Amino acid sequence: MQHSVSVQEADFDLSAEVKALTAGNNLAGAVASFVGLVRDNNDGTGVADMTLEHYPGMTEKALDEIAIKAGERWELLGVRIIHRVGHLMPGDQIVLVVVSSPHRGNSFAACEFIMDYLKTQAPFWKKETTAEGSRWVDARVSDDEAMAKWRDQIGM
Amino acid sequence: MITVMFFAGLREAVGTSSETLALPAGVSSIAALRDHLVARGGQWQALATAKNLRAALNQDMVALDSAIKDGDEIAFFPPVTGG
Numbered sequence: 279m280q281h282s283v284s285v286q287e288a289d290f291d292l293s294a295e296v297k298a299l300t301a302g303n304n305l306a307g308a309v310a311s312f313v314g315l316v317r318d319n320n321d322g323t324g325v326a327d328m329t330l331e332h333y334p335g336m337t338e339k340a341l342d343e344i345a346i347k348a349g350e351r352w353e354l355l356g357v358r359i360i361h362r363v364g365h366l367m368p369g370d371q372i373v374l375v376v377v378s379s380p381h382r383g384n385s386f387a388a389c390e391f392i393m394d395y396l397k398t399q400a401p402f403w404k405k406e407t408t409a410e411g412s413r414w415v416d417a418r419v420s421d422d423e424a425m426a427k428w429r430d431q432i433g434m
Numbered sequence: 435m436i437t438v439m440f441f442a443g444l445r446e447a448v449g450t451s452s453e454t455l456a457l458p459a460g461v462s463s464i465a466a467l468r469d470h471l472v473a474r475g476g477q478w479q480a481l482a483t484a485k486n487l488r489a490a491l492n493q494d495m496v497a498l499d500s501a502i503k504d505g506d507e508i509a510f511f512p513p514v515t516g517g
Binding site for chain 1: 439441442443486490493494495509511512513514515516517
């Protein structure tokens with residue numbers, strides 16, 4: 279399985295990433311992708327913009343490990359993960375996961391696993407600006423629950 | 435020497451993003467390092483009051499009772515919120 283991860287300020291292009299992941303490899307019968315976007319509200323408060331902080335070095339290492347774990351669990355051909363950092367506006371793309379595999383079941387499952395894992399294990403922190411000022415976003419219990427589901431199912 | 439790093443709200447609370455210090459005598463775990471830093475008082479109390487404090491050792495997320503040694507890079511931070 280080939281995989282690559284990027285942590286960057288620049289935006290990304292889903293179709294270009296899908297093409298790059300599948301180029302020259304006709305074993306892939308399926309590509310599943312997820313794109314996360316910045317919302318303009320959170321917990322009932324309007325969000326004007328946000329800043330993403332991360333832990334350089336550990337971030338790339340954590341994303342690498344997530345991709346490798348997915349490849350150990352499912353039959354995959356390729357994994358591409360991009361996570362943006364820095365200043366972002368509502369509507370902006372923030373995260374991309376693309377997974378290719380011979381059959382769709384593995385791509386669907388691995389794509390969801392990678393996002394659930396990333397949400398609780400990759401060292402990113404969101405700070406959002408609202409009408410009342412700026413605030414760090416609290417982690418969601420539902421994200422931990424989504425991760426726990428995988429631990430129960432596949433022992434990860 | 436060890437490197438200690440702080441991120442996000444915790445970085446703002448303690449007022450620094452990283453510092454290098456000699457591994458204090460008797461400190462052999464991340465939890466003990468936290469106690470050592472909290473004992474400085476003032477803004478360092480934030481390490482004691484932070485709810486759901488997380489830590490990384492040499493860029494792997496670990497439990498607070500993990501052992502540390504000279505040369506390690508330790509990071510403290512709130513639960514992550516990426517994605």
